[in-house]
Amino acid sequence: MGRINSDWHKANRMPANPTKKQRAEWHFEHAKHCACRALTPSIVSLLVSQGFDVPKEARLA
Numbered sequence: 001m002g003r004i005n006s007d008w009h010k011a012n013r014m015p016a017n018p019t020k021k022q023r024a025e026w027h028f029e030h031a032k033h034c035a036c037r038a039l040t041p042s043i044v045s046l047l048v049s050q051g052f053d054v055p056k057e058a059r060l061a
């Protein structure tokens with residue numbers, strides 16, 4: 001586990017019943033701003049399938 005950016009988490013809650021696109025957006029921003037969890041292969045494939053890149057700051061699982 002990396003360091004949690006709790007300010008970012010307070011300001012960026014995952015919506016209830018998120019769409020794939022919303023989840024991908026959340027994980028994309030999360031990976032840039034917070035290191036509390038690594039990107040799993042399933043999140044990486046979600047990002048790619050929704051047209052996002054894997055942020056260079058991301059920590060991979």
Ligand SMILES: [Zn+2]
Nearest residue numbers: 034035036037
């Ligand atoms: Zn986090």
